[in-house]
Amino acid sequence: MKKWIDIIAKRIFTVSGFVTSIVIVLIIAFLFAEAVGLFSQPVIEEGYVLALNKKNEVKNLSALEIKNIFDEEIVNWEEVGGGDVPIKVFRLEDLDKIYTEAELGDEYQFAGDKIVEQVSSDAGMVAFVPESLVEGRTELNYINDNTIPVGDVLLGVEWYPTATPSPIFGILPLISGTIWVSFFAILFALPFGLAVSIYLAEVANPRVSKMLKPVIELLNGIPSVVYGFFGLAVIVPLLQRTFNLPVGESGLAGSIVLAIMALPTIITVAEDAMRNCPRSMREASLALGATQWQTIYKVVVPYSISGITSGVVLGIGRAIGETMAVLMVTGNAAVIPTSILEPLRTIPATIAAELGEAPAGGAHYQSLFLLGVILFFITLIINSCVEVVSARNRLKR
Amino acid sequence: MAIEINQSYNRRKHGMQSIAFGIFRALSCCIVVILFLILGFIIIKGIGVINWDFLTMPPTDGMTAGGIMPAIVGTFWLMIGSAVFAFPVGVMSGIYMNEYAPKGKVVAFIRTMTNNLAGIPSIVFGLFGMAFFVNYLGFGDSIVAGSLTLGLLALPIVIRTTEEAFKDIPNSYREGSLALGATKAQTIWHVLLPMAMPRVITGLILSLGRVSGETAPILFTCAAYFLPRLPESIFDQCMALPYHLYVVATSGTDIEAQLPIAYGTAFVLIVIVLIMNLLANGIRKHFENKLKTK
Numbered sequence: 001m002k003k004w005i006d007i008i009a010k011r012i013f014t015v016s017g018f019v020t021s022i023v024i025v026l027i028i029a030f031l032f033a034e035a036v037g038l039f040s041q042p043v044i045e046e047g048y049v050l051a052l053n054k055k056n057e058v059k060n061l062s063a064l065e066i067k068n069i070f071d072e073e074i075v076n077w078e079e080v081g082g083g084d085v086p087i088k089v090f091r092l093e094d095l096d097k098i099y100t101e102a103e104l105g106d107e108y109q110f111a112g113d114k115i116v117e118q119v120s121s122d123a124g125m126v127a128f129v130p131e132s133l134v135e136g137r138t139e140l141n142y143i144n145d146n147t148i149p150v151g152d153v154l155l156g157v158e159w160y161p162t163a164t165p166s167p168i169f170g171i172l173p174l175i176s177g178t179i180w181v182s183f184f185a186i187l188f189a190l191p192f193g194l195a196v197s198i199y200l201a202e203v204a205n206p207r208v209s210k211m212l213k214p215v216i217e218l219l220n221g222i223p224s225v226v227y228g229f230f231g232l233a234v235i236v237p238l239l240q241r242t243f244n245l246p247v248g249e250s251g252l253a254g255s256i257v258l259a260i261m262a263l264p265t266i267i268t269v270a271e272d273a274m275r276n277c278p279r280s281m282r283e284a285s286l287a288l289g290a291t292q293w294q295t296i297y298k299v300v301v302p303y304s305i306s307g308i309t310s311g312v313v314l315g316i317g318r319a320i321g322e323t324m325a326v327l328m329v330t331g332n333a334a335v336i337p338t339s340i341l342e343p344l345r346t347i348p349a350t351i352a353a354e355l356g357e358a359p360a361g362g363a364h365y366q367s368l369f370l371l372g373v374i375l376f377f378i379t380l381i382i383n384s385c386v387e388v389v390s391a392r393n394r395l396k397r
Numbered sequence: 398m399a400i401e402i403n404q405s406y407n408r409r410k411h412g413m414q415s416i417a418f419g420i421f422r423a424l425s426c427c428i429v430v431i432l433f434l435i436l437g438f439i440i441i442k443g444i445g446v447i448n449w450d451f452l453t454m455p456p457t458d459g460m461t462a463g464g465i466m467p468a469i470v471g472t473f474w475l476m477i478g479s480a481v482f483a484f485p486v487g488v489m490s491g492i493y494m495n496e497y498a499p500k501g502k503v504v505a506f507i508r509t510m511t512n513n514l515a516g517i518p519s520i521v522f523g524l525f526g527m528a529f530f531v532n533y534l535g536f537g538d539s540i541v542a543g544s545l546t547l548g549l550l551a552l553p554i555v556i557r558t559t560e561e562a563f564k565d566i567p568n569s570y571r572e573g574s575l576a577l578g579a580t581k582a583q584t585i586w587h588v589l590l591p592m593a594m595p596r597v598i599t600g601l602i603l604s605l606g607r608v609s610g611e612t613a614p615i616l617f618t619c620a621a622y623f624l625p626r627l628p629e630s631i632f633d634q635c636m637a638l639p640y641h642l643y644v645v646a647t648s649g650t651d652i653e654a655q656l657p658i659a660y661g662t663a664f665v666l667i668v669i670v671l672i673m674n675l676l677a678n679g680i681r682k683h684f685e686n687k688l689k690t691k
Contacts (some may be wrong), residue, residue, distance in 0.1 A: 002580050008499060009582035016486050017493030021510040024550055027521065029529040192424050199421035212425060214678070215432050221670050222435065223610020226521075226638040226663050229646050230435050260431060286627075293414035314516075317536075321518025323613040324639075328647055348520040348613070349646065355524070355617055360532065372524040376517060383516040387509050 031376060034369035038153065040143045041363040044166050050143040051119055051127040051134055058082040061143050062152060063166040069126065070165060077124060090118060090127040108133070116140060128165045148363065153370070157343075159225040159334040161354065161364045171374070173336045177344040180337050181251050181326065182319040185258035192259070193266030194308070200267070201274035202296050222265035228328030231257040236329055243341055249331030251340045257325045262315035269314055274300055275308020288327060307395055310386045317382040320374060323348035347371050407661075436667065443664025446657045454623035460645055461654040467661055470627055471540075471635030472669070475615065476605050478631070480686055483551040490552075491559025491597075492585060515553035519613040526618040539632045546642025550614060551604035557637055562593035573632025595684040599677045606651025606673030610666060612639040638666045 156170020202224040240248030331343025410684030454464030620640040
């Protein structure tokens with residue numbers, strides 16, 4: 001009996017021992033399952049077609065071209081590889097303006113004929129209509145219903161996930177927004193983080209560092225949404241006044257909040273690394289007549305540089321993955337940022353802001369999971385680098 | 398002459414030192430100032446809002462008046478729920494790493510995985526929770542789904558503290574128990590677990606402090622925008638303090654009128670986090686003192 005309990009206990013412990021690994025595998029599987037679906041989604045909104053005049057030779061249009069055509073930024077078929085004919089856009093709503101209800105039939109049964117009539121009348125016409133209305137009509141040409149290409153997503157410079165007739169999922173603005181904000185956050189946090197960690201590890205007397213420790217722990221414990229609220233209520237108006245901005249929500253506000261949030265990570269890891277510097281090295285340096293400051297920047301910091309780097313990299317990881325605070329203070333404009341004073345939008349903020357409105361299983365929903373996958377791998381790479389560095393350090397000792 | 402040069406060099410290098418240390422000291426003071434600025438701001442603006450009605454009434458008038466009781470209760474449920482999941486699983490995982498797993502590769506692997514899990518951004522947990530708990534397992538937007546998602550977030554902290562607590566128990570205790578004829582499971586249950594418990598509890602409280610403030614994981618798994626009643630079962634949606642703060646601070650009918658509510662909510666949230674931190678520190682101190690007197 002005792003023995004059986006022992007064996008069962010061992011089994012249970014073993015299973016729970018691998019629970020974190022199982023969770024990571026599950027996360028990868030479920031995120032991927034949704035994300036790859038994006039690339040088998042049609043470019044044009046599901047259930048709709050783009051119908052062209054029979055004389056029009058254009059067969060393929062990218063999502064961006066379609067959007068520009070319907071925004072009237074592309075006005076001639078020549079620009080997208082067709083003949084020199086001005087583009088005329090025709091939407092389903094236009095039917096009601098041209099024809100009376102009687103002409104269309106009370107169940108829209110004549111709508112198909114009318115669409116064909118309209119599109120055939122003008123060589124430059126492109127009609128965005130439901131597939132069911134024009135099914136099987138060979139009098140018209142149709143744009144091929146391609147699936148969303150990988151390159152258009154990964155290298156796309158525009159993010160319009162709810163545009164009709166074809167949503168655009170270019171993730172570059174989001175990636176550059178994330179990098180932009182995190183870069184400045186670390187730029188602000190680095191001098192602070194290094195100074196405080198050196199002060200804690202080398203300069204301050206034990207009583208002072210004992211008092212500072214809880215302060216840093218608390219900074220780490222404050223919920224991100226509170227940081228976001230503080231940023232929104234204090235930092236945003238402050239920036240708006242100082243820089244005379246139209247809106248205070250900007251990349252800079254995000255960077256400042258993120259810098260404060262990344263500080264505790266940088267400080268704790270860097271301080272630990274410096275405390276691990278062997279006493280003998282410090283004493284040797286002091287015995288040679290170096291001052292304490294010379295010892296710090298010529299001996300202690302170079303010795304613990306890999307640990308300090310780990311801290312900074314972990315801080316970057318925290319900044320990249322931060323959601324709520326960034327969502328609240330950066331203004332969320334999905335454009336490639338040209339200045340830190342402009343609103344911008346990061347990957348996590350995009351997921352948080354848009355997932356609620358994206359219908360499950362749709363292209364928009366899947367594109368947000370793709371963003372999740374990208375975020376997951378960025379942080380995984382960052383963590384693995386830190387792991388490798390610290391493992392090498394353990395070997396060194 | 399040579400002595401003179403030496404003296405000026407000495408003066409210079411000590412001058413450098415005082416400048417550098419002065420800067421360090423100033424920047425360290427800055428950190429303290431930042432913390433007190435944030436805490437002070439929230440506390441000063443928030444404390445005036447707090448009264449009995451605010452803590453015990455549901456929101457009214459489109460969230461421009463009334464209290465935050467459902468959000469407090471919701472956060473409380475989520476903390477309990479995540480603890481119910483993360484505590485046993487995390488403790489067992491920590492025990493496995495220290496007592497059962499072959500030292501070396503396996504432990505290193507699990508530790509890497511745990512660190513990786515700890516490094517995953519909370520919004521990715523939210524996505525996963527939505528895909529797995531809400532849709533795949535069919536829990537819907539519910540307290541269960543939210544608690545499990547938050548529990549995954551708390552897991553690495555519990556595992557780490559458990560592992561460290563067990564590591565610090567001297568081997569003589571294990572050998573003593575085994576020599577008396579106890580099985581390994583009995584040793585763990587009767588000897589090691591009671592000894593490690595204070596530190597494990599500290600880890601749990603710290604992780605719950607973190608869980609109570611997380612917003613991103615519950616956005617799509619549990620949190621209700623406005624639900625002026627209490628959840629009836631664990632398959633109900635609920636309001637939660639951090640999400641409520643986000644909502645009243647950024648959206649709604651009248652942001653100006655909602656501002657006092659936001660300050661009050663932030664205040665309650667901060668107080669919960671502070672209490673959790675103090676509690677964890679208190680237990681840690683108490684335990685350390687007990688060790689010393691031994």
